[in-house]
Amino acid sequence: MIFGRRKKNQETSSAAEAPVTGQDQDGQDQDGQVEAVEETPAVSGRAATGPFDVSEKETPEGYVDLGALRIAATENLQLRLEVEERTKRVIAVTLDINGSNLQLQAFAAPRSEGLWDEIRGQIAASVGSQGGTVEERAGEFGTELIAKLPAQTPDGRPGFRVARFVGVDGPRWFLRGVFGGPAAMDPQAAEPVERLFRNVVVVRGDHPLPPRELLQLRLPKDAAGKKQQPEEPKRLGDDPLRRGPEITHIG
Template sequence: MAFGRLRKNKQEQDTNDDARSDEEDAGAIAEAPASGPYDVADKPSEEGYVDLGALRIAAAEGLQLRLEVEEKTQRVVAVTLDLNGSSLQLQAFAAPRSDTLWDDIRGQIGKSVGSQGGTVDELEGVFGTELLAKVPAQAQDGSKGFRVARFVGVDGPRWFLRGVFGGPAAMDPAAAGPLEEVFRNVVVVRGEQPLPPRDLLQLRLPRDSSPLPRPGGATSDRPAPPERGPEISTIG
């Protein structure tokens, strides 16, 4: 009888453990991000994407793409996406397998902005902790003002992706929505090459200079072949 009771208790315990496990799994699924940015292992298909090497950019109507080229080395160091009067600059970096970079990089951005006489506010946004930076700048009419930039960061498997929203998307959630959707659909291709943490992942010109297609394969009414942009500064 005692053995029977113990066995029954064990079965009940196993059932309870299974129930808890199911609840924990459901909780983990609920907490998992519903969308990207993605690692290439999670979204390997190139269909509907512009392939820039380390980054793949999903097509969107009206989206224009500019490659930022370092003048001295002629190396592509960033891609800037323009949409509806706002911009999103993207850079991808190598990261350690067992560590994250965004916490430390936020501190570096704050110091850099502070050295220029600007201010930084740390906020919780749709991609987690982000920074809203305001740097003193002179307006076209000569008056003093601020240039505003919104920094977001995502730590992936052995990579880190930084996005900088400019224009209305830096401040206005409604204006930011379309570019946030573009950011969510970015695919990062880390590659297997060993790289020091914070090294830029290699970007390149697309395989052809065709315009960004509309979703579904149709060509946009406003062709936007990739073009080179000015030199920019990189972090770290």
């Protein structure tokens, strides 16, 4: 795995059946008493498939600890942290793998309701104000947005940039992912990137935070002492669809 910094303003097993001494097939003892059996509640939904809350999944060796986010280490994965220039605060992490990319940001959220429904509308309004279009669809992580913004290809032809926005509401947190490159449109290319997203573990913390406050990210401890090559600054509100390989020709 390669680290970089960017400045920025179930398989269920079954036990073999065997006779139980003193108990009939209906779960009763021979004297007629019913034996109480304690059942473990089944885990379903997001808590079963991810992304996960830190209380739902252990993160042993093989995870990269970025503070509020823990990322499963994967072959050919490059990880870039985006730093706000004014405050020097890490505000996003971008995962690059097999020519595709995934930007991640985690936010504090209300205990009783999620943020994704409201944020989808804001994304659509922002894309529309830039002359782009947004398609809402049902995807792997619930309702998703496919955003297209007009752009010019390197050879001067008209085209558009594509990004796939996904959002997941967890216990007092919201995780936003932006898929770029081939993973934005190609299901086969998206598979390893979706797997990365599902394996993300969010560490909300116990301290109170207002809704929409970014959860604190940091450089991994094992990489903190390494000299990092800064990348081109990128503002939080900049177009997340601008990467060259994402441009598609029109006509």
